[in-house]
Amino acid sequence: MSEHPTLIAVAHGTRSPAGRRQIQELAAAVARRRPGLDVRLCYVDVQEPKAADVVAAVIDEQRAQHDNGEQGRQPGAVVVPLLLSAGYHVRVDIAEAVAGTGFPVTAPLGPDDVFLESLRRNVPADADAIVLASAGSSDPLWVRGIREVAAGLPGRVELGYTSGSGPRVADVVARLRAEGARTVAIAAYLLAEGLFYRTLHNAGADAVTPPLCHDAQVADLVLGRFDSAILTTVGSGL
Structure with a gap:
């Protein structure tokens, strides 16, 4: 791997202008923290460019640099999923995009x-109950991850989903009200704004935490993932 690999940041993608801007701002914050780092933002759904196209473009650039005698400066690449769990998009979409490239x-x-502490800071201290709201998935890795987050939140915590087969957030809020909760907060386990996040403000809760990407530490988390992959790859002799 070269001294200056490219960071390929892969987000889900959204039709929400606010959500698109937030993810772009996250990628820009990563680049500001590491001057000279080549950060490429791409997506697995809804938006362009797709991950496979960006991976192919980086490979083409590497080949061109090699052909021009610039092998010493050609970048490798590390792919960092801007996602909240190792579910289908990581195991299938991203895996297929990098297949055969050697990009970690x-x-x-x-x-x-980082996300758990962000949620804890933003949930009102007087909340009688918390609904941990996520997009929802039947993927076992996703389910395990969301349960880990729920276990780290204080007080009574119930799971609610904005999609999939699990209980809807609004229904969980209504049940908690019926059971006597006076102040119900929604802890939004969503990286950026979009359709799912907007529905939370109509779910009947007293408070909704902001999208997780607003936390300044998320950019450092991205770089931490990137640096760890480089150390692991170099240590393995690849």
């Missing part, structure tokens, strides 16, 4: 203490 793929951003 890091662990996704979540679950991580």
Whole structure:
């Protein structure tokens, strides 16, 4: 691997203008923290460019540099999923995009203490109950990850989902009200704004935490994943 690999940041993608801007700002914050680092943002769904296209472009650039006698400066690449769990998009979409390239793929951003601490800071201290709201998935890795986050939150915590087969967030809020909870907070386990996040504000809770990407430490988390992958790859002799 070269001295200055490219960081390929792979987000899910959204139609929400606010959500798109937030993910772009996250990628820009990563680049500001590491001057000279080549950060490429791409997506697995909804938006362009797709991960496979960016991976192919980086490979083409490497080949061109090699052909021009610039092998010493050609970048390798590390793929960092801007996702909250090692679910389908990591195991299938991203894996297929990098197949045969030798580019390492890091662990996704979540679950991580950075997100847990962000949720804990933003949930009102007087909440009688918390609904941990996520997109929902039947993937076992996703389910395990969201349960780990729930276990780290204080007080009574119930799981609610914005999609999939699990209980809907609004239904969980209503049940908690019926059971006597006076102040219900939604801890939004969502990286950026979008359709799912907007529905949380109509779920009947007293407070909704902001998208996780607003926490300044998330950019450092991305770089931490990137650096760890480089150390692991170099240590393995690849």
